[in-house]
Amino acid sequence: MGTNPKKSKEQLLYEQKYYRVQYVNKIIQISIFLLFLFLWEFSANRGILDSFFFSSPSRIGRTFCQLITVNHLLAHIWITLLETLVSFILVIGISLLLAILFWYFERLSVVFEPYLVILNSLPKSALAPLFIVWLGTGFKTIIVAGISVAIFGSIMNLYSGFHDSDQGKIRLIYTLGGNKSDVLKKVILPGSLPLIISTMKVNIGLSLVGVVIGEFLAARKGLGYLIIYGTQTFKMNMVITSLTLLCLIAVLLFLGIALLDKLICKKHHQE
Amino acid sequence: MKTILSFQDVQYNYHSMNGETPALKDVNFDVYDGEFLSIVGPSGCGKTTLLSMAAGLLKPQSGKVQLSADLAENKHSIGYMLQHDHLFEWRTIYKNILLGLEIQHDRSSNSLEKIDTLLKKYGLYRFRNKYPSELSGGMRQRAALIRTLVLDPKLLLLDEPFSALDYQTRLSVSGDIVDIIKREQKTAILVTHDLSEAISLSDRIIVLTNRPGHVLKSLPVHLTKQGNSAVAARKSPEFSAYFNELWEDLHGNESEEI
Numbered sequence: 001m002g003t004n005p006k007k008s009k010e011q012l013l014y015e016q017k018y019y020r021v022q023y024v025n026k027i028i029q030i031s032i033f034l035l036f037l038f039l040w041e042f043s044a045n046r047g048i049l050d051s052f053f054f055s056s057p058s059r060i061g062r063t064f065c066q067l068i069t070v071n072h073l074l075a076h077i078w079i080t081l082l083e084t085l086v087s088f089i090l091v092i093g094i095s096l097l098l099a100i101l102f103w104y105f106e107r108l109s110v111v112f113e114p115y116l117v118i119l120n121s122l123p124k125s126a127l128a129p130l131f132i133v134w135l136g137t138g139f140k141t142i143i144v145a146g147i148s149v150a151i152f153g154s155i156m157n158l159y160s161g162f163h164d165s166d167q168g169k170i171r172l173i174y175t176l177g178g179n180k181s182d183v184l185k186k187v188i189l190p191g192s193l194p195l196i197i198s199t200m201k202v203n204i205g206l207s208l209v210g211v212v213i214g215e216f217l218a219a220r221k222g223l224g225y226l227i228i229y230g231t232q233t234f235k236m237n238m239v240i241t242s243l244t245l246l247c248l249i250a251v252l253l254f255l256g257i258a259l260l261d262k263l264i265c266k267k268h269h270q271e
Numbered sequence: 272m273k274t275i276l277s278f279q280d281v282q283y284n285y286h287s288m289n290g291e292t293p294a295l296k297d298v299n300f301d302v303y304d305g306e307f308l309s310i311v312g313p314s315g316c317g318k319t320t321l322l323s324m325a326a327g328l329l330k331p332q333s334g335k336v337q338l339s340a341d342l343a344e345n346k347h348s349i350g351y352m353l354q355h356d357h358l359f360e361w362r363t364i365y366k367n368i369l370l371g372l373e374i375q376h377d378r379s380s381n382s383l384e385k386i387d388t389l390l391k392k393y394g395l396y397r398f399r400n401k402y403p404s405e406l407s408g409g410m411r412q413r414a415a416l417i418r419t420l421v422l423d424p425k426l427l428l429l430d431e432p433f434s435a436l437d438y439q440t441r442l443s444v445s446g447d448i449v450d451i452i453k454r455e456q457k458t459a460i461l462v463t464h465d466l467s468e469a470i471s472l473s474d475r476i477i478v479l480t481n482r483p484g485h486v487l488k489s490l491p492v493h494l495t496k497q498g499n500s501a502v503a504a505r506k507s508p509e510f511s512a513y514f515n516e517l518w519e520d521l522h523g524n525e526s527e528e529i
Contacts, residue, residue: 175351
């Protein structure tokens with residue numbers, strides 16, 4: 001245990017080995033990335049890959065600087081980020097609300113289950129053209145597209161988590177004289193916190209997917225628009241630079257949720 | 272002696288699409304103020320169902336569960352301890368114990384003082400800001416008992432509260448818990464399938480039959496023992512006679528076949 005201030009030789013050796021393994025794994029991960037960049041750059045320069053179609057790391061760098069000064073790249077990044085965050089927050093809010101409602105009135109969940117399953121398995125990109133007709137092009141359509149990808153799975157996921165909450169703890173609340181809303185406040189919601197966080201991790205990615213689909217079809221702004229515009233005008237550097245930025249945004253958003261996870265779990269003492 | 276709870280011709284059947292399962296039939300017995308009563312019986316004979324009825328979580332399908340007037344008027348006068356401690360892992364021990372008061376919306380300084388007193392009395396005060404995962408099984412069970420006692424119940428229902436503990440812990444914790452219950456002068460009903468536990472802890476044992484359960488007999492227990500520990504009770508000269516009697520009651524038919 002950690003109470004002993006003097007660690008034994010074996011313990012120190014064990015810890016050393018642990019850190020070494022971690023360290024080596026990190027180095028391997030980073031090397032793979034660097035090797036990939038190097039091979040890409042190298043084969044583009046030697047003409048093994050046609051840099052017109054495949055671009056190269058240095059061209060991406062140059063295109064990035066160019067896009068910032070000429071095409072207001074930062075505004076495009078900002079709008080995609082904003083749309084993703086708005087869809088994400090709406091998805092979490094709406095699905096929490098509906099999952100709670102389904103849990104509270106179980107008949108609702110039984111009745112609506114087949115509809116949810118059908119809506120969830122429907123390919124959302126097929127709906128996007130419909131949204132354009134109904135809502136026009138622009139912010140609203142893209143938000144709805146972003147929501148539509150994540151919402152149904154999110155409701156089902158949260159509801160089944162609520163439904164499978166520890167029956168013993170629920171019974172305990174009743175034995176202490178509580179009612180159903182006590183169960184919700186004391187057991188269901190706090191007990192489902194890890195589930196809510198993991199649902200958020202999935203949803204932040206899905207919202208980004210939905211927003212980009214929306215931007216492909218119905219936008220004048222955003223990274224999705226830049227990708228479509230770049231493809232149509234054969235500016236592959238622009239396309240691949242935008243893709244790289246999307247990668248970065250996805251990573252950043254995920255890290256944001258992971259940070260939230262850490263903060264909350266620390267407070268709630270859950271692994 | 273004053274009767275605080277009585278079961279009168281109680282019947283209960285469980286229903287599912289596979290049909291009807293009779294759980295209890297013509298159950299009649301009284302619980303007296305201040306006694307420690309155990310209910311033993313084969314598994315599935317409706318022991319837990321009886322407790323749920325006493326707690327008011329279930330209504331009998333026919334017959335009556337009659338509470339004495341002072342118990343009936345205050346619904347917190349009955350405390351229930353379940354098979355597991357069900358401490359919430361996201362709350363500290365103190366917050367776990369506070370759960371009942373939170374639900375009752377009772378934050379009076381009186382009640383909060385009571386928590387501190389109980390925590391100190393039963394050796395958990397130092398651990399009040401720890402999380403359940405940091406406590407041993409016995410300490411967790413004590414915390415669960417304090418959570419129940421804070422609401423000041425007159426009658427305690429114990430549904431195999433020691434069954435999740437290993438044998439060693441179980442011996443010491445069950446002695447501990449009964450000690451606390453006696454000191455706080457509560458009436459208690461313990462449901463168990465462990466005959467030794469029933470004999471060593473109770474003043475009286477109700478034996479239920481196989482499903483549908485009804486009362487086979489009511490057996491008063493008098494042990495000559497030193498101290499209140501579960502081990503002392505098991506060493507008393509009368510212990511094995513009681514054990515054999517209960518064993519015969521529950522397994523009588525089988526032993527005839529052998």
